Amino acid sequence: MSDATPNPVDPTPAHERENPEPHEQENFPSLLLLFLCSILVFVSALYLQRYSGNFDPLVYNEEVQGAGSAAAGSAAVVDPIAAGKRLFVNNCVTCHQANGQGLAGVYPPLAGSDWVNDGEEALVRILIHGMSGPVVVNGVTYNGAMPAFGPLGSNWKDDKIAHVLTYIRQEWGNKGAPVTKETVARIRAETAARTKAWTAPELAEFHPKK
Ligand code: HEC
Numbered sequence: 285m286s287d288a289t290p291n292p293v294d295p296t297p298a299h300e301r302e303n304p305e306p307h308e309q310e311n312f313p314s315l316l317l318l319f320l321c322s323i324l325v326f327v328s329a330l331y332l333q334r335y336s337g338n339f340d341p342l343v344y345n346e347e348v349q350g351a352g353s354a355a356a357g358s359a360a361v362v363d364p365i366a367a368g369k370r371l372f373v374n375n376c377v378t379c380h381q382a383n384g385q386g387l388a389g390v391y392p393p394l395a396g397s398d399w400v401n402d403g404e405e406a407l408v409r410i411l412i413h414g415m416s417g418p419v420v421v422n423g424v425t426y427n428g429a430m431p432a433f434g435p436l437g438s439n440w441k442d443d444k445i446a447h448v449l450t451y452i453r454q455e456w457g458n459k460g461a462p463v464t465k466e467t468v469a470r471i472r473a474e475t476a477a478r479t480k481a482w483t484a485p486e487l488a489e490f491h492p493k494k
Pocket residue numbers: 371372375376377378379380390391392393394397398399400407410411415416417418419421426427428429430431433448449452483484
């Protein structure tokens with residue numbers, strides 16, 4: 285009915301008499317849901333980035349007590365070789381390679397190296413403060429830079445350094461004795477004032493064969 289033809293019973297114009305045009309409701313619940321979902325996705329992504337360990341089956345944080353090993357209540361028992369291998373895979377493998385052979389001309393081998401197998405004094409120092417300049421390993425001269433892992437304040441605690449060194453001293457046919465965290469603690473204290481990487485000549489006094 286149009287406004288032009290007034291209703292004889294009800295004189296109110298049609299547009300005032302009839303129900304308002306239907307329209308879509310503003311969809312607050314689903315907007316809210318979308319917002320919550322995106323927060324969930326964002327938080328999950330953060331969580332994965334933080335804790336997934338790149339989905340590497342060898343990743344394991346031995347500092348988390350009881351994770352996957354010891355029974356609840358007792359302290360986690362850390363197998364130094366297994367822990368050392370994980371540390372090696374995560375921190376050393378890109379340069380020294382999984383087979384411990386290094387990269388010809390660039391990164392020296394750890395397999396068969398007397399720096400690794402002989403006395404631990406030089407070895408622990410290399411790990412803590414790094415090494416640079418010419419060094420002879422298995423008869424070949426290398427001249428690169430090995431990063432420092434354990435200067436005071438680093439998150440490489442004494443037992444971490446001990447684990448990775450114990451691992452490289454017993455892998456690939458190497459026959460070095462295990463390195464204890466007490467040794468690492470002593471050498472860390474002795475070298476606390478040092479800030480630079482070691483050179484091979486500087487390490488000679490700790491490494492009689494060189
Ligand atoms: C960025 C590459 C790089 C990473 C990562 C690295 N190294 Fe090295 N490393 C070197 C280089 C280069 C040298 C030789 C330094 C020089 O020329 O003076 C070296 C030397 C060494 C040496 C003494 C020489 C030898 O071959 O025996 C040891 C031991 C060693 N690294 C152990 C490790 C361990 C253990 C890790 C992991 C915790 C590690 N490195 C991580 C590059 C690296």
